[in-house]
Amino acid sequence: MKPLDFKVNGFLFSGISAGIKKDGKRDLGLIYSEIPAQVAGLFTTNTVKAAPVQLDRERVKKGLCRAIIVNSGNANACTGSPGLRDARKVSSLVAKRLGIDEQLVFPSSTGVIGSRLPMNRIEEGIPRLVDQLSPGGWMNTVEAIMTTDTFPKVEVATCRIKGREVKLCGMVKGAGMIRPNLATMLSFLVTDARIEAPLLQRMLKKAAEMSYNRITIDGETSTNDTLLLLANGRADHATLNRMDRDAEVFQSMLSKVCQGLAQSVVKDGEGATKFVEILIRGAQNDEDAREAAYAVAHSPLVKTAFFGEDANWGRILCALGHSGVSIDPNRIDVFFDRAPVVKRGMGVGIQAEKKASRILKKRSFKVTVDLHRGKSQCSVFTTDLSLDYVKINASYRS
C-alpha cells in the first residue's frame, strides 16, 4: 500500500532533470521541511568518503535539518577539496533560494566516482527544483535518486502517538550493495513525529541494525552511503525524548519501514534472480551468528550455486569453515526452506537434494543453518551472483 496521495505534514518534495545523467532522466531532488526538523543520520563506514558525506557528518551533529538536496549521475567522491567546495556551494545555493540557513541543508550525491559535479547544471536546476516543491512530489524525488534501480523504492506508514496520527515516508535507492560508479545506497525518511535528535539517532541506529545492516549484494560498501531521518514535529504530540512506550510504537513503525526498504534493495540487486534469506541458528554469540551469515551470503560459490539452482550444500559448509567462526562441522544442520539437506555435517541423501533443488527454483527461499553451538541467531538477506551481475558491472561506464 503506497498511496500516491500520501502526505507528511510540513514536508515538500520535488525532482527534476537537470542534465547530470546522460539519458535525460530525473537527477536532482529536493526534500524540504517548512520548519526546522530534528535529524538523525548514518553514513558509510568506508574510509573513502564522498564530499557530501564529509559535510553531512558534521552538520548532523547539530541535530537540525531543513532540506536535503540530492543528485544522481555523479558521486562527488575522490574529488578532493574542490569536491568539498562544490558540495558546500550546492548547499548554499539551495539555502539562498529557500531563504534558510546553509548549515541546515544536507547535500547528497550518487553516481560516477572521480568526476567534478557539473555545477552550472545544478545551479541552473535549483530554481526550478524549488518552484516545483509540493507535498505530494515525493515520487519525483525518488525517481531523481534512482540509478540502476529497476523500480522506485518507497514505503509509507502511519501510527498513533499520544492520540495523534503520525506519518512516515521513506525512500531508498540501491541496486547493488555498492555501485562505486553510481554509488550505492541513499535512503531518506521524513516524519511529522516530534522526537528529539538524540533519541531519533538511537532509533535510526536500531532500525538500521535490523534492516540496512542485514542485507548484502556483493559485500562492498560504497563511498556515498547515506541514511537520513527528519522529524519536524508537525503531528504536534508531546515531545518524545526517551525510549518509553510511545517511542516504542514509533520505533516499531520505523524498523518495519526500514526493513521493507532494505529488502526492496536486495530484490532489485544487480542482476539478481533470487532473493535469499540466510538464517544462522545455534551460534555461540551474536557476533559469530552475524559473521557466519555473511560468510555464506558473500561466498561467490554459494551465490553462483543459487543462480544455477544447484542444491550444493558443500559450498555452504565450506564457507562456514573459512568464516573464522568457531564451528564443529559434525554438528551442522542445513535446511532449504523446511527441507533438511545436511544433518550432523553430512548430506541426507539424493532424494532430499532433489527436493532442495525444487526449492531453489523458486524466486525466493530461505537457507537455515543450525550450528548447534549456542543460542544466538542472525538472519541476512542476499541475492544470487548471476551472469547479469557481471554484465552490468563489467560494462557500466562504457
Added chain:
Amino acid sequence: MKPLDFKVNGFLFSGISAGIKKDGKRDLGLIYSEIPAQVAGLFTTNTVKAAPVQLDRERVKKGLCRAIIVNSGNANACTGSPGLRDARKVSSLVAKRLGIDEQLVFPSSTGVIGSRLPMNRIEEGIPRLVDQLSPGGWMNTVEAIMTTDTFPKVEVATCRIKGREVKLCGMVKGAGMIRPNLATMLSFLVTDARIEAPLLQRMLKKAAEMSYNRITIDGETSTNDTLLLLANGRADHATLNRMDRDAEVFQSMLSKVCQGLAQSVVKDGEGATKFVEILIRGAQNDEDAREAAYAVAHSPLVKTAFFGEDANWGRILCALGHSGVSIDPNRIDVFFDRAPVVKRGMGVGIQAEKKASRILKKRSFKVTVDLHRGKSQCSVFTTDLSLDYVKINASYRS
C-alpha cells in the same frame, strides 16, 4: 622448460582412469619413493577438513612418507567417520600392495563434496596403479589430479648442493582458489635432496608464503587444500638440517618452483581472461599491505571492471576504503603498469584513463597502489571475474 624425460632419483609415478570421474579421464594417481622420504606438509585452514586432510595432518608429524595416493572426482569431504574409515582403507590397500608401512602412505582427494568414495573402483584400480609406476610417469599423475584445470601444471628444476646435482619436480591442480565441488588446490613436490623434516617444513612454509599464499581467484579456501613436499635424500649430499648457505640454494629453487606453480593456478583460474598482479606499496606494516592487496584482489567490482577492461580506479579506492586498513585517501597513488591513473586520491584525467584502458586490454598487467603511509609492501596475483566464472560455477554439478 619442462623436459618430459625429467626424473628425480628414487621416485616413481603413475596415473590411471579408475572410473571415479564420469568422463573416463585419469582420476587415480600414485607417487612412490623407493626409500622413506622426509616429508613436510601444509593443509587447508578451513575448519571443515576433508577426511584425507585429517589423516595427513597427523601422519606428517612423524616426518616420514613413502607414498601419496590421490584421486580426483570425489573430495571425501563432509563424509563423517565413514569417510575417515575410507581414507584409512585406501592407504592400507596401497601400503599392502607396495609392502610398506601404512603410516607412510598419505591419501589425498579432490572433487565433489559430500559423497562417499567409490571404494570398489579404487580397490580395483590400485594394483594397476602400482604396476604402472615409473620414474617418468609424472605426467600421468598430473593428469589424474586435474579437475576443471585446462592444462597440466608442472615445474621442474635442478640446483647443486655440496657438489651434487639436486632435482625438484612439482605439480599442482587448481582452477579456482577453491572448487568445493571439485575441491581445490593439491600440490605435490618431490626432490632427491637430503633435508631433515623440520627444516623441510620451514622451507615449505616460507616458499608457500611467497607463492600459494599470494594468489587468489575468489577468496575462498577449500576443504581439501594440500601441499606436500617429499625429500628422499638420493642425491646423497651431506644432510641439511639448518638454514645455511646450501639450504638457501635449495630454498631459492623451491620458492621459484612454487611461485611458478602458484601463478599457473591463477592463469588457469576459472573463466579467467586476465592475469593481474596487485602490488600495494607504502603500507604502514606487512599485515596492512597484505590486507589491502586482498581487499582489492577480492572485490567483485574491481574484478568485473578488469573483465570489462574498464580503468575504473574508483572501485580500487573504494575497496581500499573498506578494507579495514588505515589509509589516507588523499595520499593514494594508483598506476596501471607504469601509467598513473590516480594521484593523491584524485583521477589524473581522461587522457590517462584512456591510456590505462589500453593497458587493461592486455592479457596480463600490474596494478600498483602506493598508500604513502610507510615502507611495507605486498603483491598478490589474481584474475578478473568473468561471465565464464559464473557459468562454470552455476552449472558444475548439472
